Amino acid sequence: MKSSPMSRSTLKKTPLRPSSRQALVAPAFSPLYRQIKELMVRALGAGEWAPGAAIPSESELAVRFGVSQGTVRKAIDEMAAENLLVRRQGKGTFVASHNDPRSFYRFLRLTPDDGKVRQARSEPLGCRADEADEAVARVLQIQAGDAVVVLERLLRFSGDPVVLDEIILPADIFGTLTLDMLKHSDRSLYSVFESQFGVRMIRAEERLRAVAADARASSLLEVPEGTPLLLVERVTYTYGDRPVEWRRGRYATAQYHYFNELG
Amino acid sequence: MKSSPMSRSTLKKTPLRPSSRQALVAPAFSPLYRQIKELMVRALGAGEWAPGAAIPSESELAVRFGVSQGTVRKAIDEMAAENLLVRRQGKGTFVASHNDPRSFYRFLRLTPDDGKVRQARSEPLGCRADEADEAVARVLQIQAGDAVVVLERLLRFSGDPVVLDEIILPADIFGTLTLDMLKHSDRSLYSVFESQFGVRMIRAEERLRAVAADARASSLLEVPEGTPLLLVERVTYTYGDRPVEWRRGRYATAQYHYFNELG
DNA sequence: CAGTGGTCTAGACCACACT
């Protein structure tokens, strides 16, 4: 069959086309590959394909969605660009996972000034139940007063304390989190979250400022009180842009810096 | 002509294929579209297409390079993703430019806490000739002792001083820069650099730390001495990954923050 | 209207990984 107008209407899904023109101010025309992408993201969110596992091959998906392989490919291209999937030539396409050593500290932008790689070690300090205040509720899109879990931890690079994190998590997902689950794990937090709670962190937003070290930060990071610290507030999102973590980190930047590339 | 082995050898450029297999440890196989991209980047660097101007249409380029339109498209796709080009449906593909109001402060990540947009105004303070010390020379890939231009400027948001920048530029490009060229310009620095010196800033790397305000920063940013400030060191690159600017900015982050998205 | 980029398809072949 040559490409013809018919091929469009023989699609199993008959995806919405902008034929009903000028619907609204924002008609939100969506090309086929983007609709396929949405279906696949939904499948990911629903857990149809587990983190680390291979998804079906491009040709299988093409059959399943009733489109050509090229269209599936474009959908996967975008998802790979967003770090939702990882392509491996000759092997297949895999669901990205924080269990993959290559992305253990994917969101950590702190780098030693001398560039030498160092072993990162997470030292959990405390884990308590609390209620969300106004600010937390707004960020996590829950109600003020809702139960949350507050986790404190220290991140060390080859022994030196460098990052003090306060991590706030909604209890409806992370309510059963305990210090013990983190104490003897040499994996990253997100790796544990993914395995134990089935929540995959997809993307994050960080807001940075400079602040003075308070008493607690000063003692834990082993710097004089008042030392300028980098305050990094992070909101982390899972599938469907749902915020599932609010993190406030204090970075000691005497021998480390926050690295960022601007494109 | 159906796609056949012949179509490969009828290419005008007969681009290098990895047929001579296993050349070295890093054979650096380069697909056609990437070779096309390299040719186009070189054309951009050589000034064949000026910033803001339209490049030839995809089909013209396909003829010129002796490849299919789809291959040119893939090359342009990558360049658009790197902000080298801007596609505009129905109009053409254009060379990205800092003169475009949409990218006036493309590399400035500072955002007001309340989210309200503010008018940014650059106030040049000084401009002097100097010699590169060891550190500057290393970053700008020039020789220690080479001539540089040092520019100081204050960035205000609706009147409030927020960023104090010290900007170091190689004199072989920017030797003729004067305060007057900046004094009465309401455009961004990079916009001036592009128009006056023909240097387009492509990408940048930033390294952030927290430091205490020294006397000068304190007086210009109108904060007490010792106030924690965000120190942002930026190296900016033009075509061919050539570093052409080293900038050291001190950001007052009482009502503003540095925003970063992690993908 | 013609010209541009944007989408979609179908098919061929290449590179890579496993068995």
Place this chain on the structure above:
DNA sequence: GTGTGGTCTAGACCACTGA
């Protein structure tokens, strides 16, 4: 060898812009 993703082509049609 078989199956996967990766590249390249050719052609059709859609959507947008501006004359």
